Amino acid sequence: MTVKFLKAALVIAAVFSLASSAFASEASMAINNFAFNAGKIIMAGNSGDFFFSPYSIISAFGMAYAGAAGDTASEIEEALGITQGIHDSLGALTRNLDKSGYVSSANRVWLKEGLKLRNNYTDTLRLNYNSTAKELDIKKKTAESRTEINDWVSAKTNGKINDLLQTLDPDTQMVITNAVYFNAEWKRKFPKSATGKEKFYVEGERAKDVDMMKQRDDFSYSEVDGVKVVMLPYKGYKLSMIVALPSEDNPDAVKSADAETFAKWIDAMEMYDVDLWLPKFKTEKSYELKNVFEALGIKQAFTDDADFSGITGDEPLKADAVIHKTFIDVDEEKTEAAAATAIPMMVGSAMPIQRPFAEFHADHPFMYFIRDNETGTILFMGYQTFR
Numbered sequence: 001m002t003v004k005f006l007k008a009a010l011v012i013a014a015v016f017s018l019a020s021s022a023f024a025s026e027a028s029m030a031i032n033n034f035a036f037n038a039g040k041i042i043m044a045g046n047s048g049d050f051f052f053s054p055y056s057i058i059s060a061f062g063m064a065y066a067g068a069a070g071d072t073a074s075e076i077e078e079a080l081g082i083t084q085g086i087h088d089s090l091g092a093l094t095r096n097l098d099k100s101g102y103v104s105s106a107n108r109v110w111l112k113e114g115l116k117l118r119n120n121y122t123d124t125l126r127l128n129y130n131s132t133a134k135e136l137d138i139k140k141k142t143a144e145s146r147t148e149i150n151d152w153v154s155a156k157t158n159g160k161i162n163d164l165l166q167t168l169d170p171d172t173q174m175v176i177t178n179a180v181y182f183n184a185e186w187k188r189k190f191p192k193s194a195t196g197k198e199k200f201y202v203e204g205e206r207a208k209d210v211d212m213m214k215q216r217d218d219f220s221y222s223e224v225d226g227v228k229v230v231m232l233p234y235k236g237y238k239l240s241m242i243v244a245l246p247s248e249d250n251p252d253a254v255k256s257a258d259a260e261t262f263a264k265w266i267d268a269m270e271m272y273d274v275d276l277w278l279p280k281f282k283t284e285k286s287y288e289l290k291n292v293f294e295a296l297g298i299k300q301a302f303t304d305d306a307d308f309s310g311i312t313g314d315e316p317l318k319a320d321a322v323i324h325k326t327f328i329d330v331d332e333e334k335t336e337a338a339a340a341t342a343i344p345m346m347v348g349s350a351m352p353i354q355r356p357f358a359e360f361h362a363d364h365p366f367m368y369f370i371r372d373n374e375t376g377t378i379l380f381m382g383y384q385t386f387r
Contacts, residue, residue, distance in 0.1 A: 052324055080296075090129075102184040112139065113139075115312060185234065216276065221360070232276075242266070324339065324342075369382075
């Protein structure tokens with residue numbers, strides 16, 4: 001069997017959506033479960049900060065799954081908790097995401113000259129991922145092809161994700177790209193005059209001086225099993241950052257959380273008068289996530305027994321890697337974020353209300369999420385330690 005490459009590069013940047021709950025429920029459940037399951041695996045091998053986009057990754061695998069068959073499809077379905085309905089569900093999320101005014105998204109499939117995609121696969125990409133295809137002479141003009149793809153990704157993410165494909169094999173058959181960029185202002189901005197240096201206490205290390213943003217206002221807040229949780233809404237849309245702050249002596253209270261725990265945090269929220277401290281931070285990360293998928297049970301997709309025959313009949317294909325790049329910048333006025341995923345594949349106004357008071361000082365490691373409040377979908381998830 002001749003070994004060929006199919007590389008799927010999916011780029012997703014700060015993803016926020018307002019999809020109908022009924023249509024988006026499968027995608028929302030799959031994304032949220034993956035967020036916590038993958039997050040635990042990432043944290044186990046990483047003692048510092050992490051930031052990734054479960055939306056991006058599930059979207060990437062959604063496009064790959066659209067061409068999976070047999071045991072390979074079954075393995076993906078069981079590990080990610082998805083069915084063929086995921087394509088409609090993700091499509092609804094993406095279409096409404098584009099209507100938000102804060103998100104721009106785009107998809108494109110890049111093909112080796114002469115590669116023929118199956119009609120059903122082409123229809124799924126067009127109808128659910130709004131994807132078009134462009135042929136490239138990858139074999140003879142490999143460097144130029146990689147540059148064109150990377151330039152497209154960079155343009156679609158406002159220059160935040162660059163050089164997504166560090167290399168491009170001349171035998172690559174196809175590259176699937178999905179790019180999304182997000183930039184939104186806080187509904188309640190932090191006054192810049194209040195920002196100042198404060199100590200941030202890092203686990204097992206000396207405290208570090210960080211730029212701490214401060215404000216006191218009404219926020220949705222809860223405290224469940226010793227974890228303080230606050231919701232910071234973005235301006236003009238049902239999108240929020242959720243920050244979960246464990247007690248300093250029990251950081252595992254957030255590290256061990258799952259989708260059910262997250263739902264309890266949200267369900268317990270009430271309006272509080274919150275004295276809020278949140279550090280400014282900027283994070284850029286790059287991951288190879290093949291081991292994450294294998295740990296979750298997706299193994300055959302990376303072997304010579306993989307069945308992606310729904311993509312093309314020209315060559316048998318297998319997944320080779322899952323490369324993920326992310327960017328987030330949080331300051332007094334806004335959040336700007338981007339993420340990219342690459343999947344190389346080879347054959348094989350009222351009267352004042354007295355609120356209860358809460359102090360939320362994020363001066364030690366915390367977990368944070370960017371969430372679509374309409375569907376409950378976690379678009380981004382991170383853990384900030386300043387290590």
